[in-house]
Amino acid sequence: MSHSHSNRGVVYKGPGEVAVENIPYPKLEIGGRKCDHGVILKVVTTNICGSDQHMVRGRTTAPSGLVLGHEITGLVVECGRDVEFIKPGDLVSVPFNIACGRCRNCKEGKTGICLNVNPARPGAAYGYVDMGGWVGGQTEYVMVPYADFNLLKFPDSDQAMEKIQDLTLLSDIFPTGFHGCVTAGVGPGSTVYIAGAGPVGLAAAVSAQLLGAACVIVGDMNESRLAQARSFGCETIDLTEEGDMADKVEAILGEREVDAFVDCVGFEAHACGCNHGKEAPATVLNSAMQLTRAGGEIGIPGLYVTEDPGAVDEAAKEGALSMRFGLGWAKSHSFHTGQCPVMKYHRPLMQAILFGKVNIADAVNVKMITLDQAPQGYADFDGGAATKFVIDPHGSVAA
Ligand SMILES: NC(=O)c1ccc[n+]([C@@H]2O[C@H](COP(=O)([O-])OP(=O)(O)OC[C@H]3O[C@@H](n4cnc5c(N)ncnc54)[C@H](O)[C@@H]3O)[C@@H](O)[C@H]2O)c1
Numbered sequence: 405m406s407h408s409h410s411n412r413g414v415v416y417k418g419p420g421e422v423a424v425e426n427i428p429y430p431k432l433e434i435g436g437r438k439c440d441h442g443v444i445l446k447v448v449t450t451n452i453c454g455s456d457q458h459m460v461r462g463r464t465t466a467p468s469g470l471v472l473g474h475e476i477t478g479l480v481v482e483c484g485r486d487v488e489f490i491k492p493g494d495l496v497s498v499p500f501n502i503a504c505g506r507c508r509n510c511k512e513g514k515t516g517i518c519l520n521v522n523p524a525r526p527g528a529a530y531g532y533v534d535m536g537g538w539v540g541g542q543t544e545y546v547m548v549p550y551a552d553f554n555l556l557k558f559p560d561s562d563q564a565m566e567k568i569q570d571l572t573l574l575s576d577i578f579p580t581g582f583h584g585c586v587t588a589g590v591g592p593g594s595t596v597y598i599a600g601a602g603p604v605g606l607a608a609a610v611s612a613q614l615l616g617a618a619c620v621i622v623g624d625m626n627e628s629r630l631a632q633a634r635s636f637g638c639e640t641i642d643l644t645e646e647g648d649m650a651d652k653v654e655a656i657l658g659e660r661e662v663d664a665f666v667d668c669v670g671f672e673a674h675a676c677g678c679n680h681g682k683e684a685p686a687t688v689l690n691s692a693m694q695l696t697r698a699g700g701e702i703g704i705p706g707l708y709v710t711e712d713p714g715a716v717d718e719a720a721k722e723g724a725l726s727m728r729f730g731l732g733w734a735k736s737h738s739f740h741t742g743q744c745p746v747m748k749y750h751r752p753l754m755q756a757i758l759f760g761k762v763n764i765a766d767a768v769n770v771k772m773i774t775l776d777q778a779p780q781g782y783a784d785f786d787g788g789a790a791t792k793f794v795i796d797p798h799g800s801v802a803a
Pocket residue numbers: 453454455456457458576577580599600601602603604605623624625626629643668669670671672673674675676687688704705706707708742743744
């Protein structure tokens with residue numbers, strides 16, 4: 405096939421700056437290694453994520469020139485020699501984790517820590533610092549390796565395009581929010597506290613409802629995001645207000661603890677109350693131990709790093725946080741961390757969308773933008789917009 409196409413993508417330039425630039429059209433190879441197991445996708449939708457913001461805020465060691473984007477949905481335009489079951493013309497969701505399908509961890513379903521896709525550490529993703537050097541997908545075209553294993557094919561492309569604003573969330577935040585709740589033990593009748601009302605927090609809140617939670621409380625200091633959580637039936641706590649967290653939970657539940665706690669904030673957490681402008685990277689983890697019932701579980705999809713050049717203190721620069729771990733030990737808490745293994749959840753959550761059991765796009769307030777609007781989308785998202793920005797690089801959704 406001809407590789408004479410052009411390609412454009414969102415490129416990280418340096419702290420606070422991204423730009424849309426010409427980039428090479430993808431090949432079925434990486435770092436000189438052939439990827440005959442890969443496909444080339446024409447990107448249909450690709451979402452901006454809070455995980456991207458950590459890099460764009462200069463809070464990681466991401467190099468300038470990195471092509472961003474790990475939340476990808478696309479149309480297959482070319483298949484490598486060894487791809488057997490995915491075909492050109494298939495409309496597919498790409499799990500943000502890259503997984504080989506052959507290693508010990510992949511065989512156990514732990515696709516977020518695949519052993520063969522990143523020479524530096526277990527686990528890889530598209531367009532992300534320390535995640536194996538794979539080119540990101542906030543682009544017109546992108547290469548996806550191990551295509552038969554990784555891709556989720558939508559059963560009917562026309563039907564899928566009608567719900568594409570929901571289905572685009574299967575590449576990351578819907579499975580991630582759901583995984584946060586599953587690992588926190590959410591089930592019918594659970595009381596749940598979700599820290600953070602960003603897109604992941606809102607996706608976790610919807611997921612808790614889907615799992616049958618009795619009451620879902622969302623805490624944040626961003627009022628428009630809290631209003632978004634209330635729009636689909638959550639209780640909210642405004643963390644700019646003074647007062648003990650347990651008192652606030654008691655005012656809602658009549659009890660000072662919840663059954664399940666999900667951290668959808670991560671290492672850039674801010675302090676609550678009068679200190680809410682200041683960073684306090686361990687504050688959510690400490691609240692988790694305070695507010696979760698003894699024997700309860702804590703889901704931690706929020707990202708924590710091993711290097712944070714912009715951290716508030718020396719220890720935090722190496723990811724060492726000031727946690728009151730003894731409290732968690734005393735209460736026999738279980739902690740569940742790491743990348744969400746998207747593949748565990750994307751098929752059932754696709755079915756929930758296609759059969760009308762969940763309105764995830766409304767919950768996270770999806771807004772479609774063009775590729776050229778991506779820098780503005782990054783800026784608005786960084787400013788706390790109660791919106792999940794979804795890039796439509798070819799205008800395929802608009803059309
Ligand atoms: N584990 C995974 O696989 C995975 C996947 C996707 C995203 N993530 C991570 O999930 C986190 C959330 O992603 P997002 O896109 O929603 O990001 P986001 O930045 O839009 O949302 C974070 C929210 O947390 C709020 N916040 C700050 N301090 C708080 C506190 N102490 N208590 C409650 N809320 C507080 C902020 O106001 C913001 O609204 C990020 O760390 C992201 O990297 C992890």
